[in-house]
Amino acid sequence: MKNRQRKINAAGILNAAPVIGLILLAAVFVIIALVKDINLSYSFKNIVNQSIITMVVATGAIYIYTLGAFDISLGASMCVSAIVGAMAFNRTGSLAVMLAVCLGCAVLISLISSLLASVFNLPVFVTTIAMLSLLNALVMVLIRANGTGDVVQVPAAAVRSINNVWFRLLVLALFMILCVTTFNYMKLGRQEKFVGGNPLCAKLTGMNAKKLSVIGFMMAGIGVGLGAFLTIVYAPTLSRNTAGSVGMDVIISIVFGGMPVSGGARSRITSAAVGALSMTMLSQIMLVLNLDSGISQMVKAAIFLLVVSVSMLNSRKQILPR
């Protein structure tokens, strides 16, 4: 009995490893900032500003990852949505239209990916690789057709009123409420975890995996659309490199936040936020320590592997994982 309790406690600590990691990183950052006499409130504002877009996109992406699927085209989708949203703003001058177009475009792209996968029985990952290629090409076509030179711009003055940390936090909070509610307190989340954990059993109990996949991709699309809107607000000059690293940042954040890439029952909607915040905090520490970009990336890689190893200690099997 005691052994069992000890095992449960250990598992709880390991599950909390990403949050403990985030607290430790924050503590390290505060100590370094105090020693180096750095403005803490400005630095934390910076961290929030930098991580919020990844947090929003990655939180939406949890719905895809929970199913055990994987979308590598999220960054490209966000870039296309932002460019189309910016074009809509330049035509109408309305921020509401820009938001609606960003959301609509991102959800549409997500729906195309999921429908391609479900209707034609294609592996989701392969579909998203093809979508990545198509969307990257679409970015070039859109910029060439509608841009000024190599960029598409929205006047900075037009978005100045909402270009602040509070607006970004409000968007994140609203989206998190939607996601936490649907994921933790409604059957959507439970069904997604079931399908991700055991697709055959879920099918035998009557769950429609294809329908869940489409809904999952739609939720991810909402995250991407909001991310695109926030990107325009934060940096109104869009180029082909916009959101270039978002696709990979999302994967890193989700994993760093303690979520298994295989999805299933251990999926947590808050993983993305914890992971994105941790990664940005780590980058800021490197920046404050004035480390070379290469060394900084090597340290990030080592810490990433270490934290993920610790958080997954209790899910090791005899055979090598695939």
Added chain:
Amino acid sequence: MSRGKRIAGALAIPAGVLIVCMLISMSCGVSLFGSPLSRITFVRAGANVLLVTFALSINLNSGRFDFSIGSAALLSSVISSMITLKLNAGPVVMLILSVVIGGILGLLSGFVYVTVKLPPIIVSLGMALFYEGMAFTLTGGHGVSFASNTALLGFGTVTNYLLISAAALILMIAVFDHTSFGYEYKALVSGQKVAVNTGIREVPNALICYLIAGALMGAQGFISATNNGAITMSLNFGSISPMFMAFLPMFIGGFIGRYTSDKVGYLLGALTSATISLTYIRLDIPSSTQQIVSALLMVTFLIYLNNEGKLKQLLKH
């Protein structure tokens, strides 16, 4: 299946694509293989794609997705070129160094994977970041230029690219089709748990897979570096893009593998891909159009592959 049917099945896609590409080129008044430069471009593209396809397929067939192969190619070419430039040596020395260092980097990725026992996709993300960071640090972010040793640029001949491709093909066939390691690899691919329970040692097998994949990527990094005359740095996963060129040939190779060995299938898939690339170049097609056409080709081919049974049934009715 008769021999004739197997040959016809294996050659149908590459020959069909070649004919279509030649017809399109001719209709635009361009000869596909008309100049020596076209031939070098074709063979080089074929060699590049073949090496990446082999490297990716070794682990992907085992369910191990490896994002770090591009960064292994980058770092191995950086280290080998720095040594070669310091010694003022020739391209053969750099090639050997690239292959050896690539193998070591691959082995290191494999070692981390079998040690931490995390899903390979996570390990490969970490290793890709690590290798990119190391390459950046070694060159101070400036990359490597071969301006001081132009002999390295003279490697790019049809014969040399053919030799590298042939060596890679022979290595793959010899190791995976004619050794006990290869048999064990196939057993692990088709039934990991059963294979392990029957006594197959999975860890050494995985390590050798990573080693070979790394060595192949070392050779690919060498070809890329000596062709460009410089190595530019990538951070934040900028090095993963070479991996994407291998998917179409890998799927085509998998299909052709029904009629012949899968390795020959990958070779024919790489040649198909190189033919398409050459057509893009000869017809001066914009890169956005190239990306769209390639993605659509891949999706169409996959739709066919994944719905072959249904399509055949539809045609019967």
